[in-house]
Amino acid sequence: MSPTKEKLLSTASKTFSKYGFYKTSMDEIAKSARKAKGSLYYHFNSKELLFREVVLSELDFLKEELTVIFNAPNTDSRDIIKAYMTKRMMIMNISINYQETLRPEFYEFYEFLNDVILEMDLWEKKQITAILNKGVANDELELPGDIEVYAEMLLIFLKGLETPLFLKGQYERLISNFDNLIGILTKGISKL
Amino acid sequence: MSPTKEKLLSTASKTFSKYGFYKTSMDEIAKSARKAKGSLYYHFNSKELLFREVVLSELDFLKEELTVIFNAPNTDSRDIIKAYMTKRMMIMNISINYQETLRPEFYEFYEFLNDVILEMDLWEKKQITAILNKGVANDELELPGDIEVYAEMLLIFLKGLETPLFLKGQYERLISNFDNLIGILTKGISKL
DNA sequence: ATTTGACTATTATCGTTTATTAGTCAAATA
DNA sequence: TATTTGACTAATAAACGATAATAGTCAAAT
Helix, strand or coil, X not given: CCHHHXXXXXXXXXXXXXXXXXXXXXXXXXXXXXXXXXXXXXXXXXXXXXXXXXXXXXXXXXXXXXXXXXXXXXXXXXXXXXXHHHHHHHHHHHCHHHHHCCCHHHHHXXXXXXXXXXXXXXXXXXXXXXXXXXXXXXXXXXXXXCHHHHHHHHHHHHHHHHHHHHHCCCHHHHHCCHHHHHHHHHHHHECC | CCHHHHHHHHHHHHHHHHHCCCCCCHHHHHHHCCCCHHHHHHHHCCHHHHHHHHHHHHHHHHHHHHHHHHCCCCCCHHXXXXXXXXXXXXXXXXXXXXXXXXXXXXXXXXXXXXXXXXXXXXXXXXXXXXXXXXHXXXXXXXXXXXXXXXXXXXXXXXXXXXXXXXXXXXXXXXXXCHHHHHHHHHHHHECC
């Protein structure tokens, strides 16, 4: 990625995270980055696509970090699940532009991001399903019924926590008990 | 409750559930109930308060049904938790006016209902906390850390399911595995 | 105490103008 | 050739008034 493009992207990320998508203008981003507005459009084509790139970069970072965890060799599937949940929450907590998309009052405005979020959901669901299947194969886990549905519900739970944690400022309070909760969940799925 | 008031309330509930709060007019409700509009205002004071009553009546029904479950004598706390989760989802599935308040595009418009929902949340949290505490006292459950936070997270999970289940039409698909999931959760919190 | 419906007050909607901001492009630069 | 620039245009949001729809009132009737 060229230095100009990189500069524009990081400036956009900072500005969007400060004022939100709708209260940030392209002129403002260009000015902050000390570049011409034309360069923004040369590299990103539109404001929506620029914001997409910003959110995508946050999700790509999350994906990279999670990939390390999911692919850790010789690790008990329960430990992978634990590490996954913890890491996910930590990174989401600092993904300010992703958090912006959670605001229900903007729900309809972010439709152009639906596919990005959906793609991430599918990726996570796939990874969770794989690790659950591996756990069952290794006799570490015991899961009656459809494994994919468990993966889906785990994701629903984690995503359900996002609003209280990141938008309603309960991160500190709830995260303190998160380890205990993870313990219970893994106990629930463990083969005893 | 007077017959007129009852008639108005049930007509309002039907009409709101059919067209939603904003696309239903007071004239329409009065006409459907074959009453004068003045009667609506005599009994309910405003459109918002009328809708409140409608949603409250759905939540009161839920409360009543759950109270029976929570207060069942001589019942294992795990069975109470299981019955609670199942019953909650069944009743929520038919509480159409409550479901309307879940729509994120209307989020800001339903602020006058926030206290009703919050009150229900607190009630549920209190009931769950009580049953978890009872379970621990009876040596049926094992929960390290703050019990209230578990109650809160269980509620977050159940409420997180509402949107996929009721608004995105996944009720049939996901509910089929719900029993298995409940089994896992109760296993996770059980003292072994 | 309750019910009624003609009436008033508010709020949504539409059309128009103005201001802001998204998006373009020919020329300059490297 | 690929990139950068900023004056320029096009599209959209905000502001405003006029009109339509609907929330809410109240004196009279039951």
